[in-house]
Amino acid sequence: MFDFLQQKVNETISISEEEFEYAKTLFLPKKLRKRRFLFEEGEPCIYTTFVEKGLLRSYTIDEKGSEHILQFAMQGWWSGDLYSFLTGEPSEYNIEALEDSELLLITKESWDQLLKEVPAFERYFRILIQNNLIATQRRLMGTFSTTAEERYQKMLKEFPDVIQRVPLHMIASYLGVTRETLSRIRSQITSGS
Amino acid sequence: MFDFLQQKVNETISISEEEFEYAKTLFLPKKLRKRRFLFEEGEPCIYTTFVEKGLLRSYTIDEKGSEHILQFAMQGWWSGDLYSFLTGEPSEYNIEALEDSELLLITKESWDQLLKEVPAFERYFRILIQNNLIATQRRLMGTFSTTAEERYQKMLKEFPDVIQRVPLHMIASYLGVTRETLSRIRSQITSGS
DNA sequence: AAATGGATGTGATCTATGTCACAGTTTTAA
């Protein structure tokens, strides 16, 4: 149940077996079935989540009713709404399982506890968030400087598994285009070469 | 020279006077005149920078020659290219002073040293990066869900001082539109109400 | 096995924003 988390943590920091055993006590394992939600817009995000198995998406819905996907979280990734998690404010995001998933949940209190008791986790999360920031900045600059097709091609290379496992209209709303546009892009690519 | 840095750090973490005195020894003060660069595309980003006074921008140039601004950094903000700073790889960004500026520079080696000797800084940077990530995620979702005018109006509210101090074409490339479009938006707003 | 809802493809049109071109104004540097 904690295999992937342990592996990921050990890739970044060195902690003792006892420290990891302690960490385990602070997480709540949970199974979430396909199409079920971890939380929905308007509720506070009371857990930050590690994905041991499965696939999640976090997304917002704008005033016109369109969905915009912030993140797909596969095995070994973290998910949640940082702002809501830290402040307790209602979230603007929804988190939904796209496949039957096994999650490890941690509350703000337990997380604070973990950082306090095992300071190496402060470093772990700093590095995790840092890499996330770098990737998000790239994605932002990419939406300014590249066409929808270029972004799709890039995603094909970077996350081929996500594209395999996720319906097209969700890929579209991750890339910031409509499903119709992505459908046309894809048929053009297939015919073109 | 270190007033703003000290203030900002104390807003987030508690450290002793001696610890801050130690931190000060790891920074290199530098004045950067308007239109001068801290580094340019292709060079590694060897310093992360705190702005004591003035205003910086970081931006990329795409294949068509268009500029895209990642960040404006005013007094009390940090700037740099995280990826290049951490890996030593050549940066894709340029950092330029938009006004005569006073900066505090720190190298990767000194930064590692700082985090090791004063672990509270690990927490400081985790929180800093965390807030930056939250803001960048919002900006990304905003480019998907709002029009150019809405983004401009939002920026007017959030960063009126940046808009005052920075030429229109740079605001445009921060918002992800052309200067012509922003010019038209602005004249429309002025006439409209 | 039928039925319901989710997912995809594709045509016809619309629109926000980009591109190009030029003029006028302000700032900077020699």
Add this chain to the structure above:
DNA sequence: TTAAAACTGTGACATAGATCACATCCATTT
């Protein structure tokens, strides 16, 4: 103090991508 460079505005036109409207097609549930 003057030339050069940076900045802003605006018209005419072009275009990537959005919208709307159907038609299949596929998967899940009963």
